[in-house]
Amino acid sequence: MDIQENKGEKKENTLIYKLALLLSSMLWGCSFIFTRSLIETEPTITPAILMTGRLTFATLLTIPILAVTRRLKRIDRRDIWIFFVLSFFEPFLYSIFETFGVKMVGSVLSSIIIATIPLVVPFGMALVFKEKVRPVLIVGVSLSLIGIVLMMLGPQMEISVNPLGVLCLIVAVFVAVAYTLILAKVLERYQPLTITSYLNAISLLYFVPIMLLKDREALMQLSFSLPMFLKLAFLGILCSTIAHICFNYGVKRLSPTVASVYDNLVPVFSLLLAVAIGQETLSPWTKVLGMAVVFVGLFLAHRKT
Numbered sequence: 001m002d003i004q005e006n007k008g009e010k011k012e013n014t015l016i017y018k019l020a021l022l023l024s025s026m027l028w029g030c031s032f033i034f035t036r037s038l039i040e041t042e043p044t045i046t047p048a049i050l051m052t053g054r055l056t057f058a059t060l061l062t063i064p065i066l067a068v069t070r071r072l073k074r075i076d077r078r079d080i081w082i083f084f085v086l087s088f089f090e091p092f093l094y095s096i097f098e099t100f101g102v103k104m105v106g107s108v109l110s111s112i113i114i115a116t117i118p119l120v121v122p123f124g125m126a127l128v129f130k131e132k133v134r135p136v137l138i139v140g141v142s143l144s145l146i147g148i149v150l151m152m153l154g155p156q157m158e159i160s161v162n163p164l165g166v167l168c169l170i171v172a173v174f175v176a177v178a179y180t181l182i183l184a185k186v187l188e189r190y191q192p193l194t195i196t197s198y199l200n201a202i203s204l205l206y207f208v209p210i211m212l213l214k215d216r217e218a219l220m221q222l223s224f225s226l227p228m229f230l231k232l233a234f235l236g237i238l239c240s241t242i243a244h245i246c247f248n249y250g251v252k253r254l255s256p257t258v259a260s261v262y263d264n265l266v267p268v269f270s271l272l273l274a275v276a277i278g279q280e281t282l283s284p285w286t287k288v289l290g291m292a293v294v295f296v297g298l299f300l301a302h303r304k305t
Helices: 002-041 047-068 077-105 107-114 117-129 135-152 163-186 192-214 216-220 226-254 256-276 285-301
Strands: none
Touching: 002 047, 002 077, 002 107, 002 226, 002 256, 047 077, 047 192, 047 226, 077 107, 077 163, 077 192, 107 135, 107 163, 107 256, 117 135, 117 163, 117 256, 135 256, 135 285, 163 226, 163 256, 192 216, 192 226, 226 256, 256 285
């Protein structure tokens, strides 16, 4: 009886972490749409300005709450450099390349390219941590990648993109993989909420000097309107904080390889939101087929045999 109860509890716990990863994918899918919208309404906004505003909202939310509730754990002196390296990869480098990519390529296609992260993470885990790559995982991820390619096709089965934008997004993919591999070790000693809070705060130290020294003229040309602040708040609180916390919990409990597979759902959520607000349509039929293939690939990636 006890064994059955333990199995049931384990399945329930696993479901919670899978739902957390699903929520992170949904929020990151929305992130591309909101970032694109912010770029279109604020033409002078730069990656440094956007991320400074975004991370300011994130830090103002998490640090005071954790300090008051006494849940903000101190970083061990020997681990400080790891947090600075981790925050340099993401959000700093990753957000710069991602923002430039979204600006040149567009929100939905950018999310599709970023969704190739799961294809790289298992091989990074095998190379760094000697983790065995299960054949069914390769099949699942590869199938999801095929679905992503199908979603990229236009009415005439063509793909026309800005090469420089694609290059920026590819660099962002490899930065995210490096972040995930380092994160796996940091999660052994710190809770996801603590990690996310510190990374957001440290990243401000990278972005603020760039914004003040390089982007002062662009900063003065912003509208500073309520919609601008609401979009930054959404990106900072939900996408830079809640989504990262959910993803970090998934990595901690389910492994980086399994967690990264959920990135395949990011372009699906991006496309659905873009359709809902009139930015995209569900035609041609390859987009619908592509979404279905992504879901099948995700299912296979979780199979153990």
